[in-house]
Structures are given as C-alpha cells and as structure tokens.
Amino acid sequence: xxxxxxxxxxxxxxxxxxxxxxxxxxxxxxxxxxxxxxxxxxxxxxxxxxxxxxxxxxxxxxxxxxxxxxxxxxxxxxxxxxxxxxxxxxxxxxxxxxxxxxxxxxxxxxxxxxxxxxxxxxxxxxxxxxxxxxxxxxxxxxxxxxxxxxxxxxxxxxxxxxxxxxxxxxxxxxxxxxxxxxxxxxxxxxxxxxxxxxxxxxxxxxxxxxxxxxxxxxxxxxxxxxxxxxxxxxxxxxxxxxxxxxxxxxxxxxxxxxxxxxxxxxxxxxxxxxxxxx
Numbered sequence: 001x002x003x004x005x006x007x008x009x010x011x012x013x014x015x016x017x018x019x020x021x022x023x024x025x026x027x028x029x030x031x032x033x034x035x036x037x038x039x040x041x042x043x044x045x046x047x048x049x050x051x052x053x054x055x056x057x058x059x060x061x062x063x064x065x066x067x068x069x070x071x072x073x074x075x076x077x078x079x080x081x082x083x084x085x086x087x088x089x090x091x092x093x094x095x096x097x098x099x100x101x102x103x104x105x106x107x108x109x110x111x112x113x114x115x116x117x118x119x120x121x122x123x124x125x126x127x128x129x130x131x132x133x134x135x136x137x138x139x140x141x142x143x144x145x146x147x148x149x150x151x152x153x154x155x156x157x158x159x160x161x162x163x164x165x166x167x168x169x170x171x172x173x174x175x176x177x178x179x180x181x182x183x184x185x186x187x188x189x190x191x192x193x194x195x196x197x198x199x200x201x202x203x204x205x206x207x208x209x210x211x212x213x214x215x216x217x218x219x220x221x222x223x224x225x226x227x228x229x230x231x232x233x234x235x236x237x238x239x240x241x242x243x244x245x246x247x248x249x250x251x252x253x254x255x256x257x258x259x260x261x262x263x264x265x266x267x268x269x270x271x272x273x274x275x276x277x278x
Contacts, residue, residue, distance in 0.1 A: 015077035015192075018237065019051050022075050022190050025240050026054040031071075039165035043222070050162040051075045056248075057183065058255070067102070067258070069184040069251045071244070072162045074155055080131045081194040082152065084213050084234070089124030091117055094214075097229040099163050101170035102182025105268045109257055118249045123197055126216040128152070156217045159187040160230050164219075177269045180258060186247055187232045189215075195236050211239035 002010075011017065019035075026033050031054040039048050050072060057068035091114045098110075110117075129146040136143045163185050170183065197208045217230040235243045258265065 013077075015075055018077045018190075018192055019075045021237065022073065022240065023052055026052070026071070026073075026244070029241065029244055031056055031244075037162075039162045041161050042164045042168055048158055048161060050158060053166070055183075056251070063179055063262070065180040065262075067180055067182045067255070069186060069247065070166070071186045071188050071247060072159065072166060073188045073190060074159050074162075075190045076151075076155055077192045078130075078194055080149075081196055082128055082130050082191065082234075083146070083196045083198055083207065084123070084125035084210075084215065085127045085129075085198045086123045086125050086213075089119070089122070089214060091115065091119050094119060094231055097231060099167060099185040099187075099230065100182060101167050101185070102180075103184070105272070106182075106258060106261075106265055109261055109265075110254060113257055117253055118246065122212055122214055123210065124214045124216070125197075128215065155189060156215070156232060159189060159232055160217050160219055163187050163230060177272070178266060180262065180265060180269075184251060184254065187230060188243070189232055189234045190240055191234065191236055193236055193238070195234065211236045212243055 023033055023035055033055070034053045035051065037050045037053045039050055040046070041048060052073040052075070053070055054073060055068065055070040057066065057070075059066050092111060095111050095114045095117060096107075100107075103110075128148075130149040130152055131144050131146055132149065133142055133144055135141075166185050195210050195213070197210045197213065199206050199208045202208070212233065212235045215232045215234050217232055219228045219230065220226075221228050233243060233247075
C-alpha cells in the first residue's frame with residue numbers, strides 16, 4: 001500500500017493542486033465558476049472534461065439585457081518548458097476571430113472600433129515546441145529533442161472543442177429581438193511555469209522568459225467547408241490575476257460599445273425578425 005508521504009508527493013507532482021489554486025484566483029476576483037465542466041465534441045460526439053469555466057454575466061434591470069463573458073480554462077502542470085515562435089498580431093484579425101454567441105449583428109461595430117481595443121504588448125505565435133529526453137540511435141545516447149508533444153496538442157484541441165461546445169450550447173437558446181443577450185468565449189491555458197519566447201534577433205541568448213502569449217489554433221469546419229481560428233491565451237499561474245484583469249478590460253471595451261449603440265442594435269434585431277415573417 002502507498003505510504004502517506006508518497007501520497008503527498010504524488011499529489012504535489014500532479015495537476016490537482018494547480019487546478020485548485022487557479023479556481024481560487026477566479027473566485028477571489030468575483031467569477032462564478034464551474035469546475036470539471038463536461039463538454040461534447042461537436043464532430044465526434046465524444047465527451048470531454050475541461051478543468052474550469054469562469055463566468056461574469058451582467059443582467060441590466062432596466063432593459064433585461066443579459067450578456068457578459070466566460071473564460072474557458074485548462075490547467076497544465078507542465079514539467080518541461082514550452083517555447084513559442086512569435087509573429088505579428090493584427091487587432092482586426094483578433095477581433096474578427098473572437099468567439100461569441102448572440103453578438104452576430106454587433107461584430108461590424110466591434111471591428112470598426114478595433115483600434116481602441118486593448119491588445120498591446122502581448123506576443124502572438126502560431127507555432128510552439130516542447131522537449132523530450134529520448135534515446136538517439138545514431139549517437140547511441142540519450143538527448144533532448146524539440147517537438148510537438150502529444151500532451152500539448154491534446155490540451156489545445158480540448159480548449160478548441162470546449163469553445164465550440166459552449167458556442168453550440170448557447171446557440172440552442174432562442175435569441176430575443178427586443179433585448180441583447182450574448183457572451184464572449186475566451187479560451188485560456190494556465191501553465192505552472194516555464195514559458196519562453198524564441199527571439200531570433202538575439203543570437204547570444206534567443207530564449208526569453210515570458211508570462212503571457214496568445215497562441216493561434218486552427219480547425220477545419222466541415223459543416224461550412226471553411227477554416228476556423230482560435231486565439232488562446234497561454235499564461236503562467238503567477239500572472240493569471242493580471243491576465244484576468246486584462247480580459248475584464250477587453251470585455252469592458254466591448255460592453256461600452258454595446259451600450260452606446262444599443263438602440264441601433266435592437267432595431268437591427270427587430271428588422272431581422274420582420275424579414276423572417278415577410
């Protein structure tokens with residue numbers, strides 16, 4: 001039978017305590033959380049479990065508008081470093097691919113005001129690597145290699161599928177025409193630590209320690225024969241609180257646009273209903 005000391009060490013080596021700490025951070029910042037959320041793969045119908053969904057939804061009493069944002073979060077107690085290879089991030093592209101439900105008639109408003117959207121000083125990447133210690137048959141010894149680990153690939157896939165499931169879930173609800181209902185879905189991966197950026201301009205030391213990066217994950221949507229893009233925030237646990245506040249700033253910007261243009265938005269929704277009955 002396993003000894004008590006071994007039980008404690010095994011738990012510390014797992015990701016359970018990491019998940020607990022992440023949940024406590026969200027709760028301390030006023031989020032409603034659902035841990036171990038069951039999601040269904042929209043293509044294979046396979047059930048998966050995402051570590052955490054954290055929500056902040058506003059109900060405006062004078063108009064009955066019901067909208068907000070949620071952070072769909074996977075936690076990873078990564079043992080080996082992860083290195084991302086940076087690219088330039090365009091605000092318009094980011095906003096165009098921001099995942100939401102219920103805001104279909106508002107996206108042009110969002111995109112036309114993209115210059116004011118808070119998205120500064122965050123690196124962006126569409127490629128990454130981790131490391132494995134393997135036997136080299138050619139050199140007859142063990143060595144470190146850089147590659148795409150299965151664990152990392154599965155994590156990003158799970159986040160992508162979780163967002164698709166949450167979007168499908170809310171699309172099933174009837175959209176009202178006389179009020180605004182919707183939510184933004186932010187996918188986030190929280191790492192224990194060991195997050196790096198490859199800086200090719202610094203030949204002496206190209207690896208830069210970072211705490212936050214936006215990673216682009218692709219998917220092919222068979223239903224509309226098109227590609228989908230998912231911007232996933234990858235953050236170290238130490239900087240999670242700062243990233244959550246940053247997401248709050250992003251949502252506040254979008255929320256203010258909605259409130260400033262509410263009459264026009266509701267009128268468009270009513271026009272869409274009228275057209276259906278013509």
